[in-house]
Amino acid sequence: MPEEPCRMRAEPATEKKQFEDEALETIWELLEKGPDVHLSQLSSELKNEQALIGMEADGLIKITGSKVEFTEQGRLRARDITRRHRLAERLFADVLALNEYEEDACRLEHVISTEVEEAICTFLGHPPTCPHGRPIPRGKCCKLYARNVTPLVVSLADAHVGDDFRVVFLRTPMIDRLASIGLVAGSTIKLFQKKPSYVIKIDETTIAIDEEVARGIFVKKHERRPEEFS
Amino acid sequence: MAAAANKVDGEGAPQALKRVALIGNPNVGKSVIFGLLTGKYTTVSNYPGTTVEVSYGNISLDGNRFLLVDTPGVNSLLPMSEDEKVTRDILLAERPAVVVQVGDAKNLKRTLVITIQLAEMGLPVVLDLNMEDESRDKGISIDKESLSSLLGISVIGTVAPEKKGIKDLNAAILRGSRAPSVPVNYGPVVEEYAKKIAALLPPANISRRSIAFMVLAGDGSLAGWLKTNLDENTIEAVEALRDECAVKTGRSVGLHINEARLRRASVIAESVIHRSAEKENKFMSFIGQASMHPLWGLPILLLVLFCIYEFVGVFGAGTLVNFFEKIIFGRYLNPMFTKLVDTLVPIQFVRDLIVGQYGIITMALTYAIAIILPITTTFFIAFAILEDSGYLPRLAVMSNRVFNIMGLSGKAVLPMILGLGCGTMAVMTTRILESRRDRLIATFLLALAIPCSAQLGVILGMLSSLSAMAMAIWIMCVLVVLLFSGFLAAKILPGKRSEFFLEIPPLRKPALANVALKTMNRAVWYLKEAVPLFVLGTLVLFALDKLSLIQVIEKASSPVIVGFLGLPEKATESFIIGFLRRDYGAAGLFALSRQGLLTPVQSLVSLVTITLFIPCLASFFMIIKERGIRTAVSMLVIITPVALAFGGALNWVLRRFNIGV
Numbered sequence: 015m016p017e018e019p020c021r022m023r024a025e026p027a028t029e030k031k032q033f034e035d036e037a038l039e040t041i042w043e044l045l046e047k048g049p050d051v052h053l054s055q056l057s058s059e060l061k062n063e064q065a066l067i068g069m070e071a072d073g074l075i076k077i078t079g080s081k082v083e084f085t086e087q088g089r090l091r092a093r094d095i096t097r098r099h100r101l102a103e104r105l106f107a108d109v110l111a112l113n114e115y116e117e118d119a120c121r122l123e124h125v126i127s128t129e130v131e132e133a134i135c136t137f138l139g140h141p142p143t144c145p146h147g148r149p150i151p152r153g154k155c156c157k158l159y160a161r162n163v164t165p166l167v168v169s170l171a172d173a174h175v176g177d178d179f180r181v182v183f184l185r186t187p188m189i190d191r192l193a194s195i196g197l198v199a200g201s202t203i204k205l206f207q208k209k210p211s212y213v214i215k216i217d218e219t220t221i222a223i224d225e226e227v228a229r230g231i232f233v234k235k236h237e238r239r240p241e242e243f244s
Numbered sequence: 245m246a247a248a249a250n251k252v253d254g255e256g257a258p259q260a261l262k263r264v265a266l267i268g269n270p271n272v273g274k275s276v277i278f279g280l281l282t283g284k285y286t287t288v289s290n291y292p293g294t295t296v297e298v299s300y301g302n303i304s305l306d307g308n309r310f311l312l313v314d315t316p317g318v319n320s321l322l323p324m325s326e327d328e329k330v331t332r333d334i335l336l337a338e339r340p341a342v343v344v345q346v347g348d349a350k351n352l353k354r355t356l357v358i359t360i361q362l363a364e365m366g367l368p369v370v371l372d373l374n375m376e377d378e379s380r381d382k383g384i385s386i387d388k389e390s391l392s393s394l395l396g397i398s399v400i401g402t403v404a405p406e407k408k409g410i411k412d413l414n415a416a417i418l419r420g421s422r423a424p425s426v427p428v429n430y431g432p433v434v435e436e437y438a439k440k441i442a443a444l445l446p447p448a449n450i451s452r453r454s455i456a457f458m459v460l461a462g463d464g465s466l467a468g469w470l471k472t473n474l475d476e477n478t479i480e481a482v483e484a485l486r487d488e489c490a491v492k493t494g495r496s497v498g499l500h501i502n503e504a505r506l507r508r509a510s511v512i513a514e515s516v517i518h519r520s521a522e523k524e525n526k527f528m529s530f531i532g533q534a535s536m537h538p539l540w541g542l543p544i545l546l547l548v549l550f551c552i553y554e555f556v557g558v559f560g561a562g563t564l565v566n567f568f569e570k571i572i573f574g575r576y577l578n579p580m581f582t583k584l585v586d587t588l589v590p591i592q593f594v595r596d597l598i599v600g601q602y603g604i605i606t607m608a609l610t611y612a613i614a615i616i617l618p619i620t621t622t623f624f625i626a627f628a629i630l631e632d633s634g635y636l637p638r639l640a641v642m643s644n645r646v647f648n649i650m651g652l653s654g655k656a657v658l659p660m661i662l663g664l665g666c667g668t669m670a671v672m673t674t675r676i677l678e679s680r681r682d683r684l685i686a687t688f689l690l691a692l693a694i695p696c697s698a699q700l701g702v703i704l705g706m707l708s709s710l711s712a713m714a715m716a717i718w719i720m721c722v723l724v725v726l727l728f729s730g731f732l733a734a735k736i737l738p739g740k741r742s743e744f745f746l747e748i749p750p751l752r753k754p755a756l757a758n759v760a761l762k763t764m765n766r767a768v769w770y771l772k773e774a775v776p777l778f779v780l781g782t783l784v785l786f787a788l789d790k791l792s793l794i795q796v797i798e799k800a801s802s803p804v805i806v807g808f809l810g811l812p813e814k815a816t817e818s819f820i821i822g823f824l825r826r827d828y829g830a831a832g833l834f835a836l837s838r839q840g841l842l843t844p845v846q847s848l849v850s851l852v853t854i855t856l857f858i859p860c861l862a863s864f865f866m867i868i869k870e871r872g873i874r875t876a877v878s879m880l881v882i883i884t885p886v887a888l889a890f891g892g893a894l895n896w897v898l899r900r901f902n903i904g905v
Contacts, residue, residue, distance in 0.1 A: 218382065
């Protein structure tokens, strides 16, 4: 596919949508902390009475006195937006190892499609919480794999002893050393033990490594043994 | 480099002698092949990093003479540690007529990654797939003919310990070879920059393209070579190109290059490998697993230690020493020589020199041969079995955490354990550690707290005549000093410890012949190394005694030896000769305690002190060679007071709290 210059599609309602998203997300967060949300708890940027009334008119929220509640439609949208935000946080924190990611996570949550969201979720192995420990609302993709509680891509440090894995990517200063014995993204490895040191086997080579190195090897469970390919 | 090599050769016309270099992954059996081709012994063991320096030997094939070069194992010719750099530098500096690449037949992919790099360098290669027996047991067979025609070079299969295939290998070397043809395409960007950089490089023994890849991969160890071969402006231009390429590639160029090689190697390997069912030795692989298991590893370790103690401490230091010292020397040799010298030599002075209290026979040889030789020999046997079985890397897995406290990774267990054999060899083996900082800490700990086999045996012998409590206190003292000083050194020295990364070889049944050969070599080497120094130490004592200086020194050091350490004045002698060799000092203490001149507390204090005392002269020289004179002297300055202070403190504690040993 030929690469095309990246252009944002013009969305006239962007500003309105962004406000709604932020408001819904904030209310969702407040509801995680307590049973009720009052207008006074909203931050100054969200205390835009007109816009809030607009949201009520659109059937997203219900305002009774000072209390704010979700409608069913509002709750679903709040849930989606929170989910996208927290998945973005996970992606930035775990995979890209960024420290300052909050702002970008805020921006990303508004623009990614459901497909991308599910792909990220699957890639991360349907993580249950964001890096701050708050729950990530489950998506459709998570339910599909509801029985498969182990994440799809995990660090070797979180992997099960005795299993075969396919290396998905590596994030360690030892990357060249690992490559020199043939361990690169795409290799099949077997994890023998984690204590007192990690012992893994790749082809006919067995190596021992530290937990820190193991933490930087991200793998996907591999059902078939390599011999069965031939 | 070339000049140094010629000196080693020393016979005939060295310039005319064609060189054959043995290259390959670690622990694939290069040194065994070297031994078979040259008839010269170099240490062979079952762990990666046994060979840390280059050995040279002559081979003669049908009247054609070659100089064979054995090199430390490498996983990539982009060096990542000092021993790997040695190998790359040989290829850079020498012009081998043939490179014999030794590879592990069951690990063809990794073998081919090196073949690809040798091909890029433009070096003529003979590929030797060794350990064919093991690969057969794994159900892996390689179509060597197809591989040979794919690569365009001779491919030989060998089982080195059984001498299988060695004749074919000889023939292939004699036929000569050419560079393998395994071109790898690294993609337009890297290829373009490799061309640009190669154009700036001077002609070298290996292709400029291969050096360009080293530069592109960010090989820092190449800096020295670049500096001597290029002017500053060109180096800058080369570095600018390297950085440009890194930006355009958008990821680590080294990794990109490595992955391309691995992909190519993997495709070739898969096309020539036929797999069938494994016939693996289940028992060996089970023990191999269990020996590093979090639960079973510990009992196995204790069992191993117990066996060593029984064999070296009880059998070697007890039974054998008794036999040699009391019977052979005590009953026969010494009286015989005394009689002989008394009748033959009329001069009292000379008589004393040979068979007196500080006589060469009655002291130096008795100590060296009757006390220490049986102990070191039993230790060398036990040690060779451990080395050849492949247990040592497993021990590294078990002890990684402990070594982390000392700011080292488990890999440092290899030089440390070797240090229990001989500190001199061990200091050299620190080369397998990745950083300068790690090597420095390991050397310091070796010099301070790791007793060598001779010393250890003597100490075990003395301790076994005391009590379990004494043994426990000695072990605790050494461990505390080891951990604490390692901890401090790690805190003081800048930098972070290297992360643990160690290849674990399969557990193998040690070959009796190699154990015997290795023990022999080490015992002979020990005698050559130790006896002259023992004689020298005895002469020093003899001279001091004749000049009546010994009493002066004993008086002068009495505040420390008698006052602080609570030892008899006579123990001073042991510390004097301890300056030459720690084991000689320990042997002196051993003799004192056997004569009943040391109380149990005195024995323990003196043992702990001599364990921590300065390393022997030979290993001191090795430290100078490997770490530099300044570091070596600073270590000496730190270690001597630490040893004495710790011994004094122990003496005080034992007496103050009336701890019976």
